[in-house]
Amino acid sequence: MPKPRIVILGGGFGGLYTARALKRELKDTAEIELITAENYFVFQPLLPEVGAGSVTPIHATSPFRFLLKGVTIRKALIDSVDFATKTVTVFQGVQRRPTEIAYDHLVVSLGQTVDLSRTPGLQDHALTMKGLEDARRLRAHVIERLEHADITNLPEVKRGALTFTVIGGGFSGIETVGEMAELIDRSLKYYPNVSRDEVRIIVLEFADKILAEMPESLAQYAGEQLEKRGIEIRLNTGIASATGTQITTTTGDTIDCRTVVATIGNAPAPVVERMDLALQHGRIAVDRDLSVPDSDGVWSLGDCALIPMKDNAADRADFAPPTAQFAVREAKQLAANIARAIRGEPRKPFEYISKGAMASLGGRRGIADVMGIRLKGFLAWLLWRAYYVAFLPGFPAKVWVLSHWVLDWVTPRSLVNLNSYTPPAARHVHYRAGDRIYETGNRADGLYTVIEGAVEIRRDTDDAPQTRRVGPGEHFGERMVFGATRRLATARALEDTTVLVLDRAHFLKLYESLPPFREYFEQHLAREGLDWPLDSRERPEAAE
Structure with a gap:
């Protein structure tokens, strides 16, 4: 068998x-x-600490191949x-x-995943806290705002740069804002032109209390501790819209703000x-x-x-x-x-x-409700850390995280801002004659425009293969951008060729935002005899 x-x-x-x-x-x-x-496991409870710099991204992860001996791993x-x-x-x-x-x-x-599309502007301007890259990006973003605030001569720009807003008062939101405040407070002494009075940190919670899953006494303690550290908590308040420089709340207030962290929208x-x-x-x-x-x-x-x-x-x-x-x-x-x-x-x-729940509030304070025993303050914070070190899979990860926490007590937080490389949305790609650009069945990834050289597009049909030549100034790949997830043809460079690749997500943004761009492609598709649903909002798969 x-x-x-x-x-x-x-x-x-x-x-x-x-x-x-x-x-x-x-x-x-x-x-x-x-x-x-990914080929690694992310210990998500540590993401707020990664975002605050007390733990490095790589030490909040463990390779699956270390953790799962005898299990096949397919990335x-x-x-x-x-x-x-x-x-x-x-x-x-x-x-x-x-x-x-x-x-x-x-x-x-x-x-x-996270869907913020119901709130105008939030999808484009909010940071999230779902994955490792989110936490890394938050730390880099906060440090960049402090750097900018220290040198700008424009009061309105400085005010916006020093206003940090977290949407959501659940566990993720409260732990994120607590650790973010810790990073800011411990970094300010290195920014002589920024004072703590100029920093504004806000939590917006649509319900009438934060940490709804916790007992009332512990949730109230958490709110009091955060407010003592200068964090504003606005209850019964959500976000109505967002731009790159402001947010509008459901109560009608407008806040100058360059940092929005959304912990909502599952x-x-x-x-x-x-x-x-x-x-x-x-x-x-x-x-x-x-x-x-x-x-x-x-x-x-x-x-x-x-x-x-x-x-x-x-x-x-x-x-x-x-x-x-x-x-x-x-x-x-x-x-x-x-x-x-x-x-x-x-x-x-x-x-x-x-068995209960725990939360870190930053500033070496926490709350815990463990098997009916309620703790708060420093002891709850220590229990939170001890529990998660024990829970963390993989002995090397335990050692690294524990050592980082110990060092964090006696050393300043690093302000080094290393930006990881992200391929540009529009980029030139070079192919030699005979290279395959993509094959039938490959995942659709964007629009290709030939800059120099020539490309052959071959589609196998029941009757006979269909081929066409694409030269400089012409494009290919647009059919798949409008909804399908796989290529229907194979593209091959006929000679040494340079193409401009515009990724799928940015192509759709241009298509929806620029009427001439949209009109051109609608006419092009009509000439090709295609009848696609062109409104990307009706195609959830287009947002992947």
Whole structure:
């Protein structure tokens, strides 16, 4: 009998701990594969500390190949799932070639993404705190604002540069603002032209309290501590719109602000939306045993799954919260149920009672509610750090994080601002004669305009191959930009060629913003006999 193949989509807490638990449960009797966009696990509770510089980005991560011995790791972009044939299609490698991976059991643990599009301007001007790059970018952004404020001679520019706003008063928002304030306060002595009185840090929370999941006394203490450190907390206030220099609140106030951090707007990942699975409140509906109803061999957990904690669950409290604490326990139960399913044994429902919650407020203060015991202040902060060091997977990561925390007590925060390289949205790419630019089935990535040289576009049809030559001033690739995820033809350089590549996201921004640009391509597509839906807002996949 062939070994059952178990494929796990996503490398967050749910994916990592499911793979670990499956390896313990099944040992070498099953093939286990984890598919993830990155080859490392990010310990998300440390992101605010990465954003404040007390922990470096690389030490908040651990390589999957260190953590998951005996599990196949595939670094690739997940495109789609065919539940009928039990295959997952991914794009992998530099050329983004499509590859199909068969499974007997599929675990969907893709977390959630951020959608800020409902608030005008927020998508374009807000920083987020979902991933490692978000935290790195926040630290660089805060330091850049301090650098600018120290040298500008324009009062209005200085006021905007020194105003920092966090949207959302949940755990992520409060921990982010606390650590951001810590970074600013400890850095100001190196900026002689900036005083603390000029710095304004604001939290906007639409509800009537921050940290709604915590007991009232601890939430009140957290608010008092933040306000003592000069952080304004505005309750019953949301954000109505944002620009590059201002935000407008739902109460009608306008705030000059060059830094907006959004910890709101959770939404399903685009690949989850494309799956033929029932969604409730933007999450995959699962049974109590973590299986997806009416889907053979499909399971889900973590932030992307709506997991009932009792039969006939209806209220929010009846479902598992999207936290790391629950994801780890869900992973253990899911792995046990897959093992039972393979052996033909009855599966068990997921049951777990929260052990409590903790939050760091920065400034060596915290709050904790652990098994009914409520702590606050320095002791709660120490407990928070001790818990997360113990929880951090991988011994090297524990050592590095602990050493950074110790050094952070006795050394100043680094103000070095290293900007990582990001390929420009518009860039020249050179090809030699005979080089393939892309192949049929590759992931669509943008619009190509020939600067010099020549390109052959070849499309295989049932009758005979169709080819055309594209020369200087002409373009190709625009068909895929308008919605499809794969190339329908192969592009090859006929001679030494230089092309200008405009990536998909920026092409769509130009298309939607410049009427002449849009009119040209609509006419071009009409001449080509194409009838595409041209409004990208109607195509969620175009925003990937």
